[in-house]
Amino acid sequence: MPSLNENYQNLEESYLFAEIARRVNVYEQSHPGKKIIRLGIGDVTKPLTKKAIEALHEAVDMQASPDTFRGYGPEKGYDFLRKAISGYYKRNGADVDPDTIFISDGAKSDTGNITDLFAKDNAVLVPDPVYPVYVDTNIMDGRKILYMDGTAENNFLPMPDENVKADMIYLCSPNNPTGACYNKEQLKVWVDYARKNQAVILFDSAYEAFVSDPELPRSIYEVEGAKECAIEFASLSKTAGFTGTRCSYTVVPKELVFTASNGKKMSLNEMWNRRHSTKFNGTPFIVQYAAAAVFTEEGMAECRENIAYYMENAKMIADVLRKKGIPFTGGVNSPYIWFECPKGMESWEFFDYLLENAQVVGTPGAGFGRNGKHYFRLTSFGQHESTAEAMERFDRLF
Numbered sequence: 001m002p003s004l005n006e007n008y009q010n011l012e013e014s015y016l017f018a019e020i021a022r023r024v025n026v027y028e029q030s031h032p033g034k035k036i037i038r039l040g041i042g043d044v045t046k047p048l049t050k051k052a053i054e055a056l057h058e059a060v061d062m063q064a065s066p067d068t069f070r071g072y073g074p075e076k077g078y079d080f081l082r083k084a085i086s087g088y089y090k091r092n093g094a095d096v097d098p099d100t101i102f103i104s105d106g107a108k109s110d111t112g113n114i115t116d117l118f119a120k121d122n123a124v125l126v127p128d129p130v131y132p133v134y135v136d137t138n139i140m141d142g143r144k145i146l147y148m149d150g151t152a153e154n155n156f157l158p159m160p161d162e163n164v165k166a167d168m169i170y171l172c173s174p175n176n177p178t179g180a181c182y183n184k185e186q187l188k189v190w191v192d193y194a195r196k197n198q199a200v201i202l203f204d205s206a207y208e209a210f211v212s213d214p215e216l217p218r219s220i221y222e223v224e225g226a227k228e229c230a231i232e233f234a235s236l237s238k239t240a241g242f243t244g245t246r247c248s249y250t251v252v253p254k255e256l257v258f259t260a261s262n263g264k265k266m267s268l269n270e271m272w273n274r275r276h277s278t279k280f281n282g283t284p285f286i287v288q289y290a291a292a293a294v295f296t297e298e299g300m301a302e303c304r305e306n307i308a309y310y311m312e313n314a315k316m317i318a319d320v321l322r323k324k325g326i327p328f329t330g331g332v333n334s335p336y337i338w339f340e341c342p343k344g345m346e347s348w349e350f351f352d353y354l355l356e357n358a359q360v361v362g363t364p365g366a367g368f369g370r371n372g373k374h375y376f377r378l379t380s381f382g383q384h385e386s387t388a389e390a391m392e393r394f395d396r397l398f
């Protein structure tokens, strides 16, 4: 009999979004005909952009001809895409060498899989609330997790505590779920803390494309010294509607070299390369080809148009919350709106209440950590009509 990874016993029974889907299914079965509006999981509703679709078609045709057909791709991803991403970074004010970019199939997979590079006895520092994948994947490995509180008092942007010693630090900015975004000065404090403590920052910038304030950083590499301490994860899921198409990228700078217990120097870039080439055979060629089209000028303009559309939804949601006097954050440099549950309700209680009485699905804050117990998240990734209808129902309810 195999002995099992018993750390799994320490996880919640199901993943947050799976539990939401389960509850919605139960409700749907017992209330046929009710029109449910889903503003829970941050899944896009706009189709892929014209440029991406054209490139996909072209790539499919390439796969049909012996002259242009591609089999296994290079382990880090195709050069044409890594160069395009490096150019995108440059336009946004960060200098990222294409050789440090690894193409993958999702920021979720990479933020989870990166734990392979680190020993089990590292102390992990995680903001609370935050995207549940960081906590769950470290629980799976049995690592010690230290939490830092994100509350209304610190604008949901926890800063380092010099008395806390961490080895791995997760930051997510713009934050999922709160929508709060660190400024450069704040990120610099994190970078200094990480360098002083020889810690690694695992920086999730999956929502960087939603930053509209030019003063706010879209990448941690806009901050001096970040290459000495930070790995960055980014994705085309929300930027370009690739949630079902799957393409992401992770930057592992070559400066990230640490001394192993036997005195040997180990490079995280080389380790990730080794892991990636051993356990992953790459994002499909046709998807990488479409992703490269996204990073062209025209492709980016199309993405910005879609993002502007979603941000109108964010405004609709924010307007109703403001009118009701419900405190909230996000919705400006982020597609998420995070607010206090009305009537002092707890978040799962509010989830059921909203589903039952308005047939609107959101995400209970408790799923992102204990500081989310009285909070709720709505996403702006719906269509205008359904978002407007959801907020009319919300307006009538309170």
Ligand code: MLT
Residues within 6 Å of the ligand: 040, 041, 042, 043, 108, 131, 176
């Ligand atoms: C979310 O709703 O938090 C995200 O869509 C989940 C994800 O990106 O995996």
